[in-house]
Amino acid sequence: MTMEDRDGFIWMDGEWLDWRDAKIHVLTHTLHYGMGAFEGVRAYETEDGPAIFRLDDHTNRLFNSTKILGMKIPFSVESLNQAQREVVVKNNLKSAYIRPMCFYGSEGMGLRADNLKVHVMIAAWEWGAYLGEDNMKNGIRIRTSSYARVHAHPSMAGAKTNGNYVNSMMALKEAQDHGFDEALMLDSEGLVSEGSGENIFIIKDNILYTPHLTSALPGITRHTIFTLAKNLGYKIVEKNLNCDEIYNADEAFFTGTAAEITPIRDLDANQIGAGTRGPLTEKLQTLYFDCVHGRNTDYLEWINNGRCV
Numbered sequence: 001m002t003m004e005d006r007d008g009f010i011w012m013d014g015e016w017l018d019w020r021d022a023k024i025h026v027l028t029h030t031l032h033y034g035m036g037a038f039e040g041v042r043a044y045e046t047e048d049g050p051a052i053f054r055l056d057d058h059t060n061r062l063f064n065s066t067k068i069l070g071m072k073i074p075f076s077v078e079s080l081n082q083a084q085r086e087v088v089v090k091n092n093l094k095s096a097y098i099r100p101m102c103f104y105g106s107e108g109m110g111l112r113a114d115n116l117k118v119h120v121m122i123a124a125w126e127w128g129a130y131l132g133e134d135n136m137k138n139g140i141r142i143r144t145s146s147y148a149r150v151h152a153h154p155s156m157a158g159a160k161t162n163g164n165y166v167n168s169m170m171a172l173k174e175a176q177d178h179g180f181d182e183a184l185m186l187d188s189e190g191l192v193s194e195g196s197g198e199n200i201f202i203i204k205d206n207i208l209y210t211p212h213l214t215s216a217l218p219g220i221t222r223h224t225i226f227t228l229a230k231n232l233g234y235k236i237v238e239k240n241l242n243c244d245e246i247y248n249a250d251e252a253f254f255t256g257t258a259a260e261i262t263p264i265r266d267l268d269a270n271q272i273g274a275g276t277r278g279p280l281t282e283k284l285q286t287l288y289f290d291c292v293h294g295r296n297t298d299y300l301e302w303i304n305n306g307r308c309v
Contacts, residue, residue: 029104098123102120105118130259145185165197
């Protein structure tokens with residue numbers, strides 16, 4: 001089944017379209033020049049039906065991304081929140097990956113954008129573990145990429161923009177071509193930045209370390225780990241991180257809405273810790289899934305506004 005040939009509904013510019021009818025023109029501006037912003041959002045099954053995890057945070061980040069790009073979304077935050085809740089219900093999904101995206105249409109061509117309309121679409125579908133169910137337990141193998149993470153200033157790395165992911169796709173393909181599951185991207189100074197679409201944490205002597213956000217996206221799952229780990233009494237340090245520190249770490253893991261919490265078992269064929277999911281990674285992973293499924297009542301504020309009822 002391809003992404004275009006499915007049953008269901010997609011929200012486009014305030015209207016519900018049959019999945020197969022949600023199409024745009026080949027001269028759509030964002031298709032040619034890459035200026036657009038998107039989100040990756042997940043809804044999880046709970047006792048009270050599906051609920052979107054940290055819906056407000058994702059929608060606010062989408063608005064922040066478009067503000068950085070100078071794109072004005074022609075809908076309110078609550079309108080997009082409601083459409084995301086409804087897209088789960090209309091597609092009869094118990095759990096879902098949700099993709100909102102803002103893009104320029106086919107009103108004109110060339111680099112000028114003042115004559116273009118900002119369009120918004122929201123789709124949702126079932127999507128399991130992004131990096132594989134088995135890897136959630138045993139961990140993935142990653143490779144240091146020869147492609148540097150695009151620098152924060154010219155690329156606006158703090159915005160989740162369409163065009164930035166060309167860099168990520170090239171890094172991921174290179175890693176997979178060499179037999180690895182994912183890429184580790186360094187910044188222009190040779191310091192650890194992030195994966196192709198994930199933030200990274202390492203654990204050494206029960207302290208969590210993660211890179212500064214100078215050239216990495218401010219991940220919502222990353223922020224979730226900050227909250228969970230600190231509430232468990234663990235210390236988190238943001239610092240300049242190099243590959244040697246990952247080689248010598250006790251544990252390492254990626255975070256992201258798609259990747260959730262995925263352990264890393266080796267970098268560049270150098271085993272990390274025991275070479276599988278470590279005990280603290282497992283503890284955080286378990287707590288994270290308890291939160292997203294509504295089993296931990298201490299963090300219900302993260303799902304309450306996302307309940308799809």
